[in-house]
Every structure is written in C-alpha cells, then in structure tokens.
Amino acid sequence: MKSDIRVCRDHDRPVYTLSSSCPECGSDAENSAPAPFNPEDPYGEYRRALKRRVRD
Numbered sequence: 057m058k059s060d061i062r063v064c065r066d067h068d069r070p071v072y073t074l075s076s077s078c079p080e081c082g083s084d085a086e087n088s089a090p091a092p093f094n095p096e097d098p099y100g101e102y103r104r105a106l107k108r109r110v111r112d
C-alpha cells in the first residue's frame with residue numbers, strides 16, 4: 057500500500073501532513089516515500105561506489 061503521508065521540507069524539521077499542501081506554510085507537500093534517486097543524498101555517491109565495487 058502506498059503511503060499518503062506527505063512532507064514539507066521548508067522548515068527546520070520536516071512537517072508531515074495527509075494533505076497535498078503544508079498546513080504551516082501552504083506550499084506543496086511532497087510524498088514522503090523515498091525517491092529512487094536523491095541528488096542531495098550525501099551518502100548516495102558512497103553507496104553507488106560500494107555497489108560498483110561489489111559488482112566488479
């Protein structure tokens with residue numbers, strides 16, 4: 057079952073909501089499910105490098 061929980065990251069800490077917009081600032085809330093690729097993931101590069109090394 058897909059999660060309907062959404063999150064606004066425009067605050068000091070994530071604001072979770074079931075609505076499509078943030079109850080605090082009114083901006084669009086995004087689905088809280090982890091994206092398959094997050095360019096801001098600080099560990100993404102390390103994980104991918106590790107994966108590559110295992111495959112080799």
Ligand SMILES: [Zn+2]
Pocket residue numbers: 064065066067071078079080081082083
């Ligand atoms: Zn907000």
